[in-house]
Amino acid sequence: MKNSLIIALDFPNKQEVFQFLEPFADEKLFLKVGMELFYQEGPQIIHELKEREHQIFLDLKLHDIPNTVYGAMKGLARLGCDLVNVHAAGGKQMMTAALEGLEAGTLSGRRRSACIAVTQLTSTSEMQMQEEQLIGVSLQESVLHYASVAKEAGLDGVVCSSQEVVPIRERIGHEFLTVTPGIRLSSDSVGDQKRVATPELAREFGAAAIVVGRGITRAANPFESYQAYKQAWEGVRS
Numbered sequence: 001m002k003n004s005l006i007i008a009l010d011f012p013n014k015q016e017v018f019q020f021l022e023p024f025a026d027e028k029l030f031l032k033v034g035m036e037l038f039y040q041e042g043p044q045i046i047h048e049l050k051e052r053e054h055q056i057f058l059d060l061k062l063h064d065i066p067n068t069v070y071g072a073m074k075g076l077a078r079l080g081c082d083l084v085n086v087h088a089a090g091g092k093q094m095m096t097a098a099l100e101g102l103e104a105g106t107l108s109g110r111r112r113s114a115c116i117a118v119t120q121l122t123s124t125s126e127m128q129m130q131e132e133q134l135i136g137v138s139l140q141e142s143v144l145h146y147a148s149v150a151k152e153a154g155l156d157g158v159v160c161s162s163q164e165v166v167p168i169r170e171r172i173g174h175e176f177l178t179v180t181p182g183i184r185l186s187s188d189s190v191g192d193q194k195r196v197a198t199p200e201l202a203r204e205f206g207a208a209a210i211v212v213g214r215g216i217t218r219a220a221n222p223f224e225s226y227q228a229y230k231q232a233w234e235g236v237r238s
Protein backbone atom coordinates (compact mmCIF):
# COMPACT_ATOMS: atom_id res chain seq x y z
CA MET A 1 0.00 0.00 0.00
CA LYS A 2 2.75 2.47 0.93
CA ASN A 3 4.15 4.47 -2.03
CA SER A 4 1.32 3.35 -4.32
CA LEU A 5 -0.06 5.27 -7.27
CA ILE A 6 -3.76 4.40 -7.36
CA ILE A 7 -5.62 4.92 -10.65
CA ALA A 8 -9.26 6.03 -10.23
CA LEU A 9 -11.36 4.02 -12.68
CA ASP A 10 -14.13 6.59 -13.03
CA PHE A 11 -15.81 4.93 -16.02
CA PRO A 12 -19.52 4.17 -16.59
CA ASN A 13 -19.08 0.50 -17.50
CA LYS A 14 -16.60 -2.37 -17.61
CA GLN A 15 -16.19 -2.24 -21.40
CA GLU A 16 -14.56 1.18 -21.03
CA VAL A 17 -12.47 -0.08 -18.11
CA PHE A 18 -11.04 -3.01 -20.01
CA GLN A 19 -10.42 -0.86 -23.09
CA PHE A 20 -8.52 1.59 -20.87
CA LEU A 21 -6.50 -1.26 -19.32
CA GLU A 22 -5.40 -2.76 -22.68
CA PRO A 23 -2.04 -0.91 -22.87
CA PHE A 24 -1.31 -1.90 -19.24
CA ALA A 25 -1.36 -5.65 -19.94
CA ASP A 26 2.07 -6.19 -18.36
CA GLU A 27 1.45 -4.04 -15.27
CA LYS A 28 0.05 -5.02 -11.90
CA LEU A 29 -1.80 -1.86 -10.95
CA PHE A 30 -3.50 -0.42 -7.87
CA LEU A 31 -6.99 0.48 -9.11
CA LYS A 32 -9.75 2.46 -7.45
CA VAL A 33 -13.34 1.46 -8.12
CA GLY A 34 -15.76 4.20 -7.11
CA MET A 35 -19.49 4.73 -7.09
CA GLU A 36 -19.90 5.33 -10.83
CA LEU A 37 -18.47 1.96 -11.83
CA PHE A 38 -19.59 -0.12 -8.83
CA TYR A 39 -23.22 1.01 -9.04
CA GLN A 40 -23.32 -0.12 -12.69
CA GLU A 41 -21.28 -3.31 -12.58
CA GLY A 42 -21.63 -4.48 -8.97
CA PRO A 43 -19.24 -6.85 -7.15
CA GLN A 44 -18.42 -8.73 -10.38
CA ILE A 45 -16.12 -5.92 -11.50
CA ILE A 46 -14.03 -6.43 -8.36
CA HIS A 47 -13.71 -10.17 -9.05
CA GLU A 48 -12.65 -9.51 -12.65
CA LEU A 49 -10.00 -6.95 -11.69
CA LYS A 50 -8.67 -9.19 -8.91
CA GLU A 51 -8.44 -12.14 -11.33
CA ARG A 52 -5.98 -9.96 -13.28
CA GLU A 53 -3.99 -9.57 -10.03
CA HIS A 54 -4.55 -5.85 -9.61
CA GLN A 55 -4.83 -4.37 -6.10
CA ILE A 56 -8.19 -2.73 -5.38
CA PHE A 57 -9.33 0.33 -3.45
CA LEU A 58 -13.14 0.17 -3.23
CA ASP A 59 -14.06 3.83 -2.74
CA LEU A 60 -17.72 3.83 -1.70
CA LYS A 61 -17.33 6.31 1.20
CA LEU A 62 -19.91 4.68 3.46
CA HIS A 63 -21.82 7.12 5.68
CA ASP A 64 -24.92 5.87 7.52
CA ILE A 65 -26.00 4.72 10.97
CA PRO A 66 -23.57 2.27 12.63
CA ASN A 67 -25.82 -0.79 12.20
CA THR A 68 -26.21 -0.19 8.45
CA VAL A 69 -22.50 0.44 7.94
CA TYR A 70 -21.69 -2.71 9.93
CA GLY A 71 -23.86 -4.83 7.60
CA ALA A 72 -22.59 -3.17 4.43
CA MET A 73 -18.93 -3.63 5.44
CA LYS A 74 -19.55 -7.24 6.41
CA GLY A 75 -20.73 -7.88 2.85
CA LEU A 76 -17.95 -5.85 1.23
CA ALA A 77 -15.31 -7.66 3.29
CA ARG A 78 -15.97 -10.84 1.30
CA LEU A 79 -14.78 -9.11 -1.88
CA GLY A 80 -11.25 -9.12 -0.44
CA CYS A 81 -10.35 -5.58 -1.52
CA ASP A 82 -7.06 -4.15 -0.31
CA LEU A 83 -8.62 -0.88 0.83
CA VAL A 84 -12.15 0.36 1.61
CA ASN A 85 -13.44 3.59 3.14
CA VAL A 86 -16.08 5.51 5.09
CA HIS A 87 -16.81 9.19 5.75
CA ALA A 88 -15.31 10.34 9.06
CA ALA A 89 -18.30 12.68 9.45
CA GLY A 90 -20.35 9.56 10.25
CA GLY A 91 -18.65 9.56 13.66
CA LYS A 92 -16.52 7.32 15.84
CA GLN A 93 -19.26 4.80 16.56
CA MET A 94 -19.95 4.41 12.85
CA MET A 95 -16.25 3.95 12.08
CA THR A 96 -15.92 1.32 14.82
CA ALA A 97 -18.95 -0.47 13.37
CA ALA A 98 -17.33 -0.38 9.92
CA LEU A 99 -14.23 -2.11 11.29
CA GLU A 100 -16.29 -4.67 13.20
CA GLY A 101 -18.27 -5.43 10.04
CA LEU A 102 -15.06 -5.83 8.06
CA GLU A 103 -13.61 -8.18 10.67
CA ALA A 104 -16.83 -10.23 10.82
CA GLY A 105 -17.02 -10.58 7.04
CA THR A 106 -13.38 -11.33 6.26
CA LEU A 107 -13.01 -14.91 5.08
CA SER A 108 -10.86 -17.07 7.32
CA GLY A 109 -7.20 -17.13 6.38
CA ARG A 110 -7.54 -13.82 4.50
CA ARG A 111 -6.27 -10.43 5.61
CA ARG A 112 -8.97 -7.85 6.35
CA SER A 113 -9.15 -4.87 3.98
CA ALA A 114 -7.46 -1.76 5.32
CA CYS A 115 -10.09 0.85 6.18
CA ILE A 116 -9.61 4.60 5.91
CA ALA A 117 -11.87 7.61 6.49
CA VAL A 118 -12.54 10.56 4.19
CA THR A 119 -11.84 13.76 6.14
CA GLN A 120 -12.76 16.78 4.02
CA LEU A 121 -13.20 16.06 0.30
CA THR A 122 -10.40 17.51 -1.82
CA SER A 123 -13.08 19.33 -3.83
CA THR A 124 -13.93 21.40 -0.71
CA SER A 125 -12.27 24.78 -0.04
CA GLU A 126 -11.91 26.34 3.39
CA MET A 127 -14.58 28.94 2.59
CA GLN A 128 -17.04 26.29 1.35
CA MET A 129 -16.48 24.19 4.44
CA GLN A 130 -17.06 27.11 6.80
CA GLU A 131 -20.12 28.47 4.95
CA GLU A 132 -21.84 25.27 3.84
CA GLN A 133 -20.97 22.90 6.69
CA LEU A 134 -20.99 25.69 9.32
CA ILE A 135 -17.64 24.52 10.66
CA GLY A 136 -15.95 27.37 12.51
CA VAL A 137 -12.36 26.12 12.54
CA SER A 138 -9.75 26.08 9.77
CA LEU A 139 -9.94 23.34 7.17
CA GLN A 140 -6.66 21.90 8.44
CA GLU A 141 -8.04 21.73 12.01
CA SER A 142 -11.16 20.00 10.74
CA VAL A 143 -9.12 17.43 8.82
CA LEU A 144 -6.84 16.85 11.84
CA HIS A 145 -9.86 16.40 14.09
CA TYR A 146 -11.44 13.83 11.78
CA ALA A 147 -8.08 12.06 11.46
CA SER A 148 -7.75 11.84 15.25
CA VAL A 149 -11.28 10.43 15.61
CA ALA A 150 -10.56 7.90 12.86
CA LYS A 151 -7.39 6.85 14.69
CA GLU A 152 -9.32 6.50 17.98
CA ALA A 153 -11.86 4.28 16.18
CA GLY A 154 -8.98 2.01 15.10
CA LEU A 155 -8.96 2.88 11.40
CA ASP A 156 -5.81 2.49 9.34
CA GLY A 157 -5.68 6.01 7.95
CA VAL A 158 -7.48 8.77 6.10
CA VAL A 159 -8.20 10.29 2.73
CA CYS A 160 -6.98 13.90 2.80
CA SER A 161 -5.29 16.38 0.51
CA SER A 162 -1.51 16.42 0.25
CA GLN A 163 -1.56 19.76 2.07
CA GLU A 164 -2.64 18.07 5.31
CA VAL A 165 -0.19 15.14 5.24
CA VAL A 166 2.59 16.73 7.30
CA PRO A 167 0.38 17.84 10.24
CA ILE A 168 -1.43 14.47 10.27
CA ARG A 169 1.84 12.55 10.39
CA GLU A 170 3.14 14.86 13.13
CA ARG A 171 0.01 14.49 15.27
CA ILE A 172 -0.91 10.85 14.65
CA GLY A 173 2.27 9.15 13.52
CA HIS A 174 3.94 7.98 10.35
CA GLU A 175 2.24 4.57 10.24
CA PHE A 176 -1.21 6.13 9.88
CA LEU A 177 -2.01 6.04 6.15
CA THR A 178 -2.56 9.28 4.25
CA VAL A 179 -4.15 8.59 0.87
CA THR A 180 -4.25 11.73 -1.24
CA PRO A 181 -6.43 12.49 -4.28
CA GLY A 182 -6.42 15.93 -5.94
CA ILE A 183 -3.15 15.11 -7.71
CA ARG A 184 -2.24 17.08 -10.82
CA LEU A 185 0.86 17.60 -12.96
CA SER A 186 1.55 21.33 -13.25
CA SER A 187 0.31 21.20 -16.89
CA ASP A 188 -3.06 19.61 -15.95
CA SER A 189 -6.30 21.48 -15.43
CA VAL A 190 -7.54 21.39 -11.84
CA GLY A 191 -11.24 20.86 -12.71
CA ASP A 192 -13.51 20.52 -9.67
CA GLN A 193 -10.64 19.86 -7.21
CA LYS A 194 -9.75 22.65 -4.75
CA ARG A 195 -6.84 21.28 -2.69
CA VAL A 196 -4.36 19.97 -5.24
CA ALA A 197 -0.69 19.08 -5.37
CA THR A 198 1.77 17.62 -7.85
CA PRO A 199 2.99 14.04 -7.31
CA GLU A 200 6.44 15.42 -6.37
CA LEU A 201 4.94 17.59 -3.64
CA ALA A 202 2.81 14.70 -2.33
CA ARG A 203 5.99 12.61 -2.08
CA GLU A 204 7.90 15.39 -0.29
CA PHE A 205 5.06 15.73 2.22
CA GLY A 206 5.18 11.97 2.87
CA ALA A 207 1.80 10.85 1.48
CA ALA A 208 1.38 7.08 1.71
CA ALA A 209 -0.37 6.87 -1.65
CA ILE A 210 -1.68 9.18 -4.36
CA VAL A 211 -4.93 8.78 -6.30
CA VAL A 212 -4.94 9.93 -9.92
CA GLY A 213 -8.06 9.85 -12.10
CA ARG A 214 -8.60 12.11 -15.08
CA GLY A 215 -4.92 13.04 -15.45
CA ILE A 216 -4.41 9.45 -16.63
CA THR A 217 -7.81 8.14 -17.69
CA ARG A 218 -8.68 11.15 -19.87
CA ALA A 219 -5.18 11.68 -21.28
CA ALA A 220 -4.64 11.38 -25.03
CA ASN A 221 -2.15 8.58 -24.22
CA PRO A 222 -3.09 7.10 -20.82
CA PHE A 223 -0.08 4.77 -20.67
CA GLU A 224 2.40 7.62 -21.28
CA SER A 225 0.58 9.78 -18.80
CA TYR A 226 0.69 6.98 -16.19
CA GLN A 227 4.46 6.73 -16.70
CA ALA A 228 4.84 10.50 -16.25
CA TYR A 229 2.83 10.47 -13.00
CA LYS A 230 4.69 7.41 -11.75
CA GLN A 231 8.09 8.91 -12.44
CA ALA A 232 7.11 12.16 -10.71
CA TRP A 233 5.67 10.26 -7.74
CA GLU A 234 8.54 7.82 -7.33
CA GLY A 235 11.36 10.32 -7.89
CA VAL A 236 14.23 9.58 -5.53
CA ARG A 237 12.78 8.65 -2.15
CA SER A 238 14.77 9.54 0.95
Ligand SMILES: O=c1ccn([C@@H]2O[C@H](COP(=O)(O)O)[C@@H](O)[C@H]2O)c(=O)[nH]1
Nearest residue numbers: 008034120121122181182211212213214
Ligand atom coordinates in the same frame (compact mmCIF):
# COMPACT_ATOMS: atom_id res chain seq x y z
O1 LIG B 1 -11.53 13.70 -1.06
C1 LIG B 1 -11.62 12.97 -2.07
C2 LIG B 1 -11.99 11.65 -2.00
C3 LIG B 1 -12.02 10.90 -3.14
N1 LIG B 1 -11.70 11.42 -4.35
C4 LIG B 1 -11.73 10.53 -5.53
O2 LIG B 1 -10.44 10.52 -6.15
C5 LIG B 1 -10.55 10.57 -7.56
C6 LIG B 1 -9.84 11.79 -8.07
O3 LIG B 1 -10.04 11.93 -9.46
P1 LIG B 1 -9.35 13.06 -10.34
O4 LIG B 1 -9.94 12.82 -11.70
O5 LIG B 1 -7.86 12.80 -10.30
O6 LIG B 1 -9.71 14.39 -9.78
C7 LIG B 1 -12.04 10.52 -7.89
O7 LIG B 1 -12.38 9.18 -8.14
C8 LIG B 1 -12.72 10.97 -6.61
O8 LIG B 1 -13.96 10.33 -6.41
C9 LIG B 1 -11.34 12.74 -4.42
O9 LIG B 1 -11.05 13.27 -5.53
N2 LIG B 1 -11.29 13.47 -3.28
